[in-house]
Amino acid sequence: MFRVLPSHPHRRNEEIFSSWILRIASGNGVSVRDLCDSIDETRNIQRLDLMWPNDPLVSSLAVATSMRAELVGQALPASLQGLYGKGINECWPYNRALPWHLRTGSPSPNVGGQYCIDCLRESRCYQLRWRISVYGCCLLHKNFLRECCPHCDEPIRDASQFFNWRVPDPDREIELCGYCGGSLVRCEPSEFVTNDALELAQIYDSLVRNPNCLGYFSVLYKLLQFMCGVSNLAKLMRSEILADSRQLILRCKDADMICFEVLDAKSRLTMLTTVLHLFKDWPVHFVDAVRSHSIRNWWISGPNLPRWYLNAVELASTKRWNLMSCARQEFLSAATLEGWASVGQFADRQD
Ligand SMILES: [Zn+2]
Numbered sequence: 001m002f003r004v005l006p007s008h009p010h011r012r013n014e015e016i017f018s019s020w021i022l023r024i025a026s027g028n029g030v031s032v033r034d035l036c037d038s039i040d041e042t043r044n045i046q047r048l049d050l051m052w053p054n055d056p057l058v059s060s061l062a063v064a065t066s067m068r069a070e071l072v073g074q075a076l077p078a079s080l081q082g083l084y085g086k087g088i089n090e091c092w093p094y095n096r097a098l099p100w101h102l103r104t105g106s107p108s109p110n111v112g113g114q115y116c117i118d119c120l121r122e123s124r125c126y127q128l129r130w131r132i133s134v135y136g137c138c139l140l141h142k143n144f145l146r147e148c149c150p151h152c153d154e155p156i157r158d159a160s161q162f163f164n165w166r167v168p169d170p171d172r173e174i175e176l177c178g179y180c181g182g183s184l185v186r187c188e189p190s191e192f193v194t195n196d197a198l199e200l201a202q203i204y205d206s207l208v209r210n211p212n213c214l215g216y217f218s219v220l221y222k223l224l225q226f227m228c229g230v231s232n233l234a235k236l237m238r239s240e241i242l243a244d245s246r247q248l249i250l251r252c253k254d255a256d257m258i259c260f261e262v263l264d265a266k267s268r269l270t271m272l273t274t275v276l277h278l279f280k281d282w283p284v285h286f287v288d289a290v291r292s293h294s295i296r297n298w299w300i301s302g303p304n305l306p307r308w309y310l311n312a313v314e315l316a317s318t319k320r321w322n323l324m325s326c327a328r329q330e331f332l333s334a335a336t337l338e339g340w341a342s343v344g345q346f347a348d349r350q351d
């Protein structure tokens with residue numbers, strides 16, 4: 001029977017589970033690995049953040065730390081049901097990218113995490129938001145998140161890098177680079193984001209925990225996947241829409257695929273802003289995009305999918321799209337009226 005731990009530090013603001021459990025283990029003088037061993041937890045502990053809130057380990061830890069299991073669940077990315085619905089769990093294949101999720105640590109490729117210099121300095125913990133690709137900036141400090149060590153340029157790891165040994169002072173160690181040992185918070189301040197980008201990030205932040213938004217985010221993800229892709233059409237659209245200085249930049253040289261998650265923070269914010277305008281102002285291009293790809297790639301099932309998206313996919317799948325001037329006209333005017341992927345409009349919906 002597992003005993004209640006004598007020390008049970010509370011979760012800090014926005015702290016992610018791996019960072020919190022590191023502090024809990026350290027506070028009790030053991031490593032995270034020892035802590036998990038003592039409750040017969042044999043899984044790959046590097047992946048504790050991918051637990052589903054009803055995982056038995058969540059309730060064991062809640063008992064051990066005298067916390068409500070619900071509070072433990074809130075520290076897990078799975079609590080972002082607007083992004084993940086109820087589908088995120090340990091079963092995700094190792095090397096397939098989890099949507100919206102930045103890959104850190106092993107297995108390779110280590111695309112790396114991200115962090116806000118000021119938040120890390122002030123609160124001494126890793127945040128849940130930093131693991132998620134929707135966030136490219138800090139909502140509190142209004143600056144771009146950083147993605148590599150200011151000294152050695154290696155990618156940012158997460159708290160799981162400390163899991164195998166006892167960390168006497170996690171508040172101090174957490175700010176150190178896992179590669180060169182330099183301080184991640186003693187460096188030049190980060191650039192501030194524009195008000196538009198900040199506003200968009202705030203809107204998404206208000207939607208990510210709302211399970212009704214799963215359909216919206218699924219569609220947004222499809223659009224981003226396409227627009228960040230290597231197809232000629234995507235390249236053409238990017239070259240027409242983005243200024244030369246704002247072309248996409250990968251944050252990982254050895255990324256095995258080009259997807260939204262491997263873009264740097266600035267490029268992700270640019271793309272999030274761009275796809276909204278793109279399909280509002282250029283609806284024909286959206287239909288072309290759908291037609292340029294196998295229709296199966298665009299098919300999404302689930303509740304609360306935006307109607308304009310379903311209409312577009314259906315229309316694009318008809319072979320006579322170019323000839324159907326009437327249906328085409330009807331679709332284009334509906335697209336304009338519905339405001340396409342207007343986030344604001346979705347946020348105002350009552351359902
Ligand atoms: Zn911050």
Ligand SMILES: [Zn+2]
Nearest residue numbers: 149152177180
């Ligand atoms: Zn370093």
